[in-house]
Amino acid sequence: LPVVAIVGRPNVGKSTLFNRLVGRRQALVADTPGVTRDRKEGLALVRGRYVRLIDTAGLEEAAPETLFGRMRASSEGAVADASLVLFCIDARAGITPSDEHFAQWVRRQNRPILLIANKAEGRLGAASALEAYSLGLGEPLAVSAEHGEGLADLMAEIVDHLPPEPEPVDFMADAFGEDMFEGEGEEGEVVLPARPPGPMRIAIVGRPNAGKSTLMNALLGEERMITGPEPGLTRDSIAATLFDDGDQFEIVDTAGLRRKARIDEALEKMSVSASIEALKMAEVAVLVLDATLGVHEQDLQIARLIEREGRACVLALNKWDVVEDRNATRKAILDRLSISLAQMRGVPVVTFSALTGAGVQRLLPAVRDACTVWNARVPTGELNRWFESMLERHAPPLVDGRRLKLRYMTQVKSRPPTFVLFGTRAELLPDDYKRYLVNGMRETFDLPGVPIRLQLRGTK
Numbered sequence: 269l270p271v272v273a274i275v276g277r278p279n280v281g282k283s284t285l286f287n288r289l290v291g292r293r294q295a296l297v298a299d300t301p302g303v304t305r306d307r308k309e310g311l312a313l314v315r316g317r318y319v320r321l322i323d324t325a326g327l328e329e330a331a332p333e334t335l336f337g338r339m340r341a342s343s344e345g346a347v348a349d350a351s352l353v354l355f356c357i358d359a360r361a362g363i364t365p366s367d368e369h370f371a372q373w374v375r376r377q378n379r380p381i382l383l384i385a386n387k388a389e390g391r392l393g394a395a396s397a398l399e400a401y402s403l404g405l406g407e408p409l410a411v412s413a414e415h416g417e418g419l420a421d422l423m424a425e426i427v428d429h430l431p432p433e434p435e436p437v438d439f440m441a442d443a444f445g446e447d448m449f450e451g452e453g454e455e456g457e458v459v460l461p462a463r464p465p466g467p468m469r470i471a472i473v474g475r476p477n478a479g480k481s482t483l484m485n486a487l488l489g490e491e492r493m494i495t496g497p498e499p500g501l502t503r504d505s506i507a508a509t510l511f512d513d514g515d516q517f518e519i520v521d522t523a524g525l526r527r528k529a530r531i532d533e534a535l536e537k538m539s540v541s542a543s544i545e546a547l548k549m550a551e552v553a554v555l556v557l558d559a560t561l562g563v564h565e566q567d568l569q570i571a572r573l574i575e576r577e578g579r580a581c582v583l584a585l586n587k588w589d590v591v592e593d594r595n596a597t598r599k600a601i602l603d604r605l606s607i608s609l610a611q612m613r614g615v616p617v618v619t620f621s622a623l624t625g626a627g628v629q630r631l632l633p634a635v636r637d638a639c640t641v642w643n644a645r646v647p648t649g650e651l652n653r654w655f656e657s658m659l660e661r662h663a664p665p666l667v668d669g670r671r672l673k674l675r676y677m678t679q680v681k682s683r684p685p686t687f688v689l690f691g692t693r694a695e696l697l698p699d700d701y702k703r704y705l706v707n708g709m710r711e712t713f714d715l716p717g718v719p720i721r722l723q724l725r726g727t728k
């Protein structure tokens with residue numbers, strides 16, 4: 269993920285800006301001793317792009333004579349890693365010598381910089397915003413982190429300054445070849461290939477202490493066979509292979525298998541990048557929740573990543589040994605998840621205790637089923653008979669006074685199931701009608717726990 273570093277002298281409002289941008293995702297902020305003291309990290313979703321936001325705080329107590337050195341020391345790493353630096357000044361205080369001194373240093377680091385004049389609520393600080401040009405960091409952007417003003421512009425600027433989003437490295441797509449459907453006739457029956465031979469790949473994800481490591485140990489037992497870094501896996505990831513009922517599974521793990529007691533372990537374990545990395549390599553994500561704690565924002569966030577990466581999901585409710593009212597717990601968790609995310613409707617659920625091992629044997633069969641659904645293919649004839657009945661039940665909406673004419677659908681891809689809907693001005697189809705179709709497909713064709721992609725293609 270691209271790194272965005274917030275820098276500036278003490279009290280210009282870096283932390284407030286950080287909190288604004290990270291929002292409720294702040295749960296991800298690490299509080300490992302030694303890590304947070306001068307570096308706070310969070311995940312921010314900026315106009316649809318995830319960035320790792322770093323706040324270089326913790327300088328507030330520095331004695332003035334050592335201030336520059338300490339600013340520099342705490343910012344050095346963050347700036348070196350950054351794709352974009354947000355250089356903050358206090359618009360009300362104006363430009364101070366330490367702003368100038370620090371700006372000179374930051375400029376020399378050769379990173380794209382956005383100059384932020386904070387505390388500029390109302391029209392405050394218009395004068396120093398002009399003065400800020402002298403820093404040589406380009407045009408200042410006036411915001412008020414505290415009052416939430418100017419943030420939309422700021423986010424637009426951030427996205428504009430990020431390096432272009434890399435093409436997703438999709439292991440499964442590489443294995444299958446993404447272009448295989450090119451040149452198919454529109455009406456033609458598309459033949460999707462079967463799943464490739466080889467182990468089913470699983471990512472075990474979840475927030476810290478959900479019990480991922482305990483689950484790994486329960487699954488691997490004594491016969492563990494851990495295969496080291498292999499080509500295609502990142503340096504830090506490890507795959508463990510296991511067999512169940514004749515099928516081979518591979519658990520892709522980028523964090524959980526590592527030795528404990530590393531100083532950055534907590535940071536590592538909750539690192540979203542690690543989860544994304546593991547998800548990219550996997551077909552099925554096992555989302556582990558501590559059932560005694562219910563659903564938290566961070567769980568939803570990981571669930572959203574699973575959907576975004578297009579992976580099948582099996583929901584693992586762990587610590588079932590200490591859950592008191594099992595029915596109520598299960599219902600509360602599922603209700604919360606399905607309200608927030610379409611993919612979670614009807615998601616396969618396995619309850620177990622990783623600690624005692626009770627119920628863990630149900631996990632791999634559920635993974636196998638989820639993998640089948642992820643690879644599912646709906647025949648075009650059947651799909652369109654269903655599609656017509658959906659159109660009859662709810663006519664497509666009017667757009668600009670004219671009814672959209674939707675013609676037919678076809679599945680162009682599996683892993684995850686991906687459909688194209690053709691029609692005159694089909695690209696204008698409103699989201700609620702899309703949702704109606706996607707939810708209908710999920711039920712009718714029995715596609716629980718997988719993201720369903722629906723692409724719209726206008727025809728003449």
Ligand code: GDP
Binds near residue numbers: 479524589620622623
């Ligand atoms: P991770 O951060 O997700 O890898 O979580 P760990 O596997 O390190 O587990 C966190 C804590 O929860 C440890 O103290 C485990 O012993 C405990 N734990 C894990 N699974 C269970 C379970 O099924 N039941 C109970 N009661 N405790 C569990």
